[in-house]
Amino acid sequence: MPRIIPIRDLKKTSELSELCREAKEPVFITKNGYGDMVIMSMETYEKTMLMNDIYRKLDGAEQSIAKGEVVDGFESIRKIREKYDL
Structure with a gap:
């Protein structure tokens, strides 16, 4: 299942890095409830x-x-x- 997190969570860089490595798939970033970016390891x-x-x-x-x-x-x-x- 895709991981979706709000843009404010980008401040937690170490946790985000770990999440991307664990997910082994793109992590979707939302802004004001709408898709904004995708990041991955x-x-x-x-x-x-x-x-x-x-x-x-x-x-x-x-x-x-x-x-x-x-x-x-x-x-x-x-x-x-x-x-x-x-």
């Missing part, structure tokens, strides 16, 4: 960015397949073996 940020990169690459691969921009795997391996005399 560096570990969570890095994992999120890694997953975004993976999804972006998968999407690109699926688009290439849909366009027919594919190469036969066995043919590719055969060419590599010929090129490098393997």
Whole structure:
């Protein structure tokens, strides 16, 4: 379940840092009852960015397949073996 805290709690920096590390997901900050910011630990940020990169690459691969921009795997391996005399 997402953690939601009011902006006034940003003053408690040590507690907030610990909360972000424990949550292992973004922590939502509200201002006057409305969403204002999102913060997270560096570990969570890095994992999120890694997953975004993976999804972006998968999407690109699926688009290439849909366009027919594919190469036969066995043919590719055969060419590599010929090129490098393997």
